[in-house]
Amino acid sequence: MTGPVIVGTDGSRAAAAAVEWAAGDAARRGLPLRVVHAVDRLPYEIARYPIPVEDQLDRAGRRILEEAEQAVRETHPAVRVTPALIEGDPSRVLRQEAANAAEIVIGSRGHGGFAGMLLGSVGMHVAGQVDVPVVVVRPGVSAPHGLVVVGVDGSAEADAALTYAYEQARLRECRLLALYAWQLPVHSFAPEIAYDLDEVRTAQEDYVADALRTHRERNPGVPAETRAVCAHPVTALVEAGEKADLLVVGSRGRGAVGAAVLGSVSRAVLHHAHCPVAVVRVPRPSAEDV
Ligand SMILES: Nc1ncnc2c1ncn2[C@@H]1O[C@H](COP(=O)(O)OP(=O)(O)OP(=O)(O)O)[C@@H](O)[C@H]1O
Ligand SMILES: [Mg+2]
Known part of the structure; x- marks a missing residue:
């Protein structure tokens, strides 16, 4: 059985391009689309961090997923889309998702990194490390070349x-x-x-x-x-x-x-x-x- 197309999003511009690519591919293949946002609490898990950030992180994550779902419904209404908010390091979460997927789609960059960086850590740690194809998408659409x-x-x-x-x-x-x-x-x-x-x-x-x-x-x-x-x-x-x-x-x-x-x-x-x-x-x- 073929699993869904999985797309990872952190709400960035490259991730939005990945969502668009993944929705188009899911539509062509007649597969469902699972939009995944990994909530990484590790940076906040230090004893002296002043405020509990759990709720804020979850809320922000849900908003990112809602925006992605909305974009898919507008551009590819026939695609069955489900959101998934999962706790953990994004690369690890997406590698685990691969076990039950047709392919993994991610953006070339995210919200992190530094100016001029061409490939984020998720691309580095997921591409080539899972059994299913990993598609890395850059922001900025160009006309189809066929x-x-x-x-x-x-x-x-x-x-x-x-x-x-x-x-x-x-x-x-x-x-x-x-x-x-x-x-x-x-x-x-x-x-x-x-x-x-x-x-x-x-x-x-x-x-x-x-x-x-x-x-x-x-x-x-x-x-x-x-x-x-x-x-x-x-x-x-x-x-x-x-x-x-x-x-x-x-x-x-x-x-x-x-x-x-x-x-x-x-x-x-x-x-x-x-x-x-x-x-x-x-x-x-x-x-x-x-
Ligand atoms: N928390 C997350 N949940 C799901 N997918 C994510 C998450 N973070 C990143 N991704 C996916 O990985 C892509 C690349 O982001 P990545 O985090 O690798 O780059 P970056 O943020 O620019 O740099 P850094 O490696 O410093 O985080 C994003 O476009 C998105 O598709
Ligand atoms: Mg990042």
Whole structure:
């Protein structure tokens, strides 16, 4: 059974954009929407804090949820929306919510942070850490481009990202672009190694076309294009994202190091992309499965 779309809100401008994105996605998928506000009492739990803030925090939280619900009812009246006021650290609350969710949607920023910060702590601590896709939304809407971009690198996570990207392209009735950015890392150190660049390019293009084959067969209605570019993946993906409605990446790629939950490309894309970014992870086997 597919769970609801979960969106976290702290009442900020980015969170409002996340609520709008989540409501649109819930509408397209025919799923209910659960709007979550985490009440974090920790900053106030110091012995000498002069006034009890419990009631104020709850009241403020309920108001934030009411505003979000109201916005959803106005823009997506068909979506079944339920509020949830939950006590705890926002990242932890949203990670727990993921256990019974179709996806988690959050804003790139919130009310905290510092001027110029591109990604808040919730994005850092939720993306790549849960089994369901995490979508990070920036404030400021742009006109739809009719394109979903997905980064591929041959890893299992990239394959999971392709599945999600195809589903999104199908639901949005738009095109899909699968992008593979490759580089020749040794060239500048060993210029005597001769490459036939055309040959390398053709091999890379074949590779990305191969990665797409089964997905194409499963989604004949989605127009898909593959592109292999000789560039850094972050540059290539962020640039492609400028003309996309959604950028999809795996949580980590082939170059994953040790226990890193979020690869360097996904992390940088979350910071720098202008459009919404979905981070997709391959579900890890649970303790019971092992
Ligand atoms: N208390 C909360 N309850 C539910 N969702 C939240 C809460 N706080 C933040 N979020 C979600 O996370 C998004 C990003 O906010 P985040 O808190 O990470 O950034 P910030 O406030 O700018 O910086 P900081 O990491 O310093 O708090 C918000 O747009 C919202 O979607
Ligand atoms: Mg915050």
